[in-house]
Amino acid sequence: MQVEVNGRYLAQQLTGQQRYAREIVARLGDRMTVIEPSQAAVGIRGHLWEQVQLPRKMRSSVLWSPSTTGPLSVRNQVVTIHDCAYFDQADCFTKAFAAWYQFLVPRLARRVQRVITVSHFSKSRIVELCNIPEEKIDVIYSGVDSVFHPYPEQQIAQLRNELNLPERYLLCVGSIEPRKNLARLLQAWEIASPQLPGLSLVLAGASGRVFNSVGFDRGPEGVHMAGYVAEQQLPLLYAGAELFVYPSLYEGFGLPVIESMASGVPVVTSSVTSLPEVAGTAAHLVDPYDIESIADGILRIANNRALQKTMSEQGLVHARSYCWAETAQQTWTSLNHAIES
């Protein structure tokens, strides 16, 4: 049995949802046919393609939509809904994006055969906001690519040269958008940085059409905005960091947390939404709405080499429980469950 895949993700920049789709398709490719849109199918054109052209291109009986949206006319479908941020954090997105997702996703969730999601936190929000029974949803954790691991200093130094990075840095990776809480991170950095001589903060990620403003254009002094970092460079960027700081307000999973743990870097992240579930006991958790709490988390770890080493070891062990091959296997089981029903 071949499953057809909604390939709208192929026309989008690689962030969390697109990485998820790509990693699973790479492992189940022999059993899947990806229906590809044209490269121009982004934004509204992408949604039109998904609703109108994609159903016409389908041949087999089951469609998997891996990135939260899918065609409403196709009932024989499994959709992976990553989060409900367009409801719970609607202000972080443009009005049009939030309104369309609020209209589309609950209807889609009710129509399709099964729903997959990436954390128990997201499952609870989908049950409530999309009004579907919890038995219809499979929770399947995302994985981490084997390219994320500790690297020798020589290779990291080469990347620092290429990207013109500071010698010693704390890192945050994520789109430049309000949900990632960068404005509070910068305020916390202002409090913490005088006690961290020689350390800079590096922010990696791009802004996007669908997000509201984060409230600043340039990072203040001591903050290096690296822009979108190509995936070939990302493993070294993580591995070179002394600490990963990710005080996000809302995640469905939070791939960068596991990517940095797999890179051997200690993590400070938020105590809300999916992040405590995904980070387990291997990260230091802070209140993302409290600037002092973020600054305190940074200082506790950045100033303590012994704690950094312990957290790095704990993170490396914890990250091993997230594996794309396992994610793909469980996804196939869920798809088969839908096919059989």
Ligand SMILES: CC(=O)N[C@H]1[C@@H](O[C@@H]2[C@H](O)[C@H](OP(=O)(O)O)[C@@H](O)[C@H](O)[C@H]2O)O[C@H](CO)[C@@H](O)[C@@H]1O
């Ligand atoms: C970085 C970020 O916050 N991503 C969110 C966002 O995803 C964007 C969305 O899927 C866009 O889709 P569309 O073509 O329908 O406008 C993509 O273009 C962007 O590349 C994505 O970043 O919203 C998702 C839904 O809440 C969320 O899961 C994802 O983390």
Ligand SMILES: O=c1ccn([C@@H]2O[C@H](COP(=O)(O)OP(=O)(O)O)[C@@H](O)[C@H]2O)c(=O)[nH]1
């Ligand atoms: O400059 C960047 C910023 C992010 N990413 C990748 O984009 C994904 C972001 O994951 P997240 O779960 O934060 O997804 P989002 O909420 O941004 O969609 C991660 O796999 C990152 O490695 C990347 O390749 N380059």
